[in-house]
Amino acid sequence: MAERKVAVTGIGMITPLGLDTESTWASVLAGRSGVGPITKFDASELPAQIAAEVEGFDPTKFFSKKYTRQMDPFIQYAVAASYMALEDAGMLEDKPPAERTGVYVGAGLGGINTIETTHDTMRAKGWRHGISPYFVPALIINLAGGQISIFHGFKGPLMSHVSACSTAAHSLGEAYLAIRYGRADVMIAGGTESTITALSVGGFCAARALSTRNDEPTKASRPFTASRDGFVMGEGCGLLVLEEYERAKARGAKIYAVLTGYGANSDAHHVTAPSPDGSGARACMHLALQDAGLAPEAIGYINAHGTSTAADAVETGAIRSAFGKHADALAVSSTKSMHGHLLGAAGSVESGLCCLALDRGVLPPTINLDDPDPACDLDYVPHEARKAQVEHVMSNSFGFGGTNACLVFSRPDAG
The missing domain is CATH 3.40.47.10 (Thiolase/Chalcone synthase)
Known part of the structure; x- marks a missing residue:
């Protein structure tokens, strides 16, 4: 088929x-x-x-x-x-x-x-x-x-x-x-x-x-x-x-987005901490991009795992590694700053927000970003939502045991 x-x-x-x-x-x-x-x-x-x-x-x-x-x-x-x-x-x-x-x-x-x-x-x-x-x-x-x-x-x-x-x-x-x-x-x-x-x-x-x-x-x-x-x-x-x-x-349904890419892998490193070099997260993002058939430059926004822990710096480094020079042009935010960490429900709530961001042309903010960590140096859409029409977005989810999942959603008309 x-x-x-x-x-x-x-x-x-x-x-x-x-x-x-x-x-x-x-x-x-x-x-x-x-x-x-x-x-x-x-x-x-x-x-x-x-x-x-x-x-x-x-x-x-x-x-x-x-x-x-x-x-x-x-x-x-x-x-x-x-x-x-x-x-x-x-x-x-x-x-x-x-x-x-x-x-x-x-x-x-x-x-x-x-x-x-x-x-x-x-x-x-x-x-x-x-x-x-x-x-x-x-x-x-x-x-x-x-x-x-x-x-x-x-x-x-x-x-x-x-x-x-x-x-x-x-x-x-x-x-x-x-x-x-x-x-x-x-x-x-x-x-x-x-x-x-x-x-x-x-x-x-x-x-x-x-x-x-x-x-x-x-x-x-x-x-x-x-x-x-x-x-x-x-x-x-x-x-x-x-x-x-x-x-x-x-059937004439409203289509919020198309799910175009999925990556899944593991760090094989530690029961609670991510691999310090971010290699697992980086590879997972690459897998999702490859599955979607997209170059890194196609992604306009990432809903980061962003838990408010030391791992935020690891994820930042992984995004920089995965996206290269394009990382500076990416909008990245963590909606966990508002709804907290929903554990097993986090990835689907955040994916839903990604679909709404695509559909409505607004990127969710990261609130409480009052004193950015120098090791976290991306554009985190600080404090306020931002109007921006992007074509493709990514949602990152990383869990205890080193389990990783990344999803790519695209506008229905993005090709």
Whole structure:
């Protein structure tokens, strides 16, 4: 079968910046931070007491209350976002053929809320009265995609990729390949996460990975600055509807972008730190460009992994190495400065923002860039969104274990 083009025809988001795609986008354009004091548990004894929480989410807008007892919040976010993405794509009522529609939705940590809560009730009440029969289905990662498949009746390929902070990008990339090589015509893909719990936040504190700027939460996520002191944990979900391009055109769908390139590799270096020379990230960007059939000079914007950790300088060096002289002409930003680090959902939320940037001619900013690190010397679109019509963009995602994923999105008319 000849290789097929892959269009993005729907976007669904639930983030610390908004409960849907448009409110999230508006917050990004306004340069608003979604970071604040942790409210989901008492964090007063932890070094990091701040996070980017989803506020005001009501799952009963999407399904009845009885289902909330069967789903950890990360699954609830995914099911809700699937309704948004499908509605955006015009597929909620006029659904695509079930056997040709698949779901690739992953998470980094899965149902840690359910694990912690159930552990407490089991210790208090014993296993017979303390463990719900829905305990396992509520927490395992593949039930995010599984519930989406069940709710919408999709019978195509169903998988959950788990690759730490690269999870959502890998899900999108593999869904792109499924359509490109004819295994499906439509895919709902991305990542979801809800891990703002005592154990999860405490674990990242123990690893000294989180910002402790508790007195200035909105300024805590500050990628590429000299004063950055760790990432800020976020939560939420981003799902994209990917569709075979000719099918999308034939039904008159709005096409936000075309997913044109996907690179995936590994550093083989360290469990938490990237290779110091940035070789893995550089090679991954090259793979994505090669897959898209583009020269480095074609890329106009990169949504960087940019976590507000020491790794920002490594990524900067990798971009310089991958793009050469063109690096100085690139616009690069980290939207994690606003929505925090969504872990397994990061890559798809950021990819959704890339598609909106292409479609609407506005590049998201990096906020809090008050004291740039001399080792981070690119154009990071500081403080304010920028009007700019670019033809091709890249989204970078790098995760623990040295796993890397890069995606290239292009304007539908970019050729």
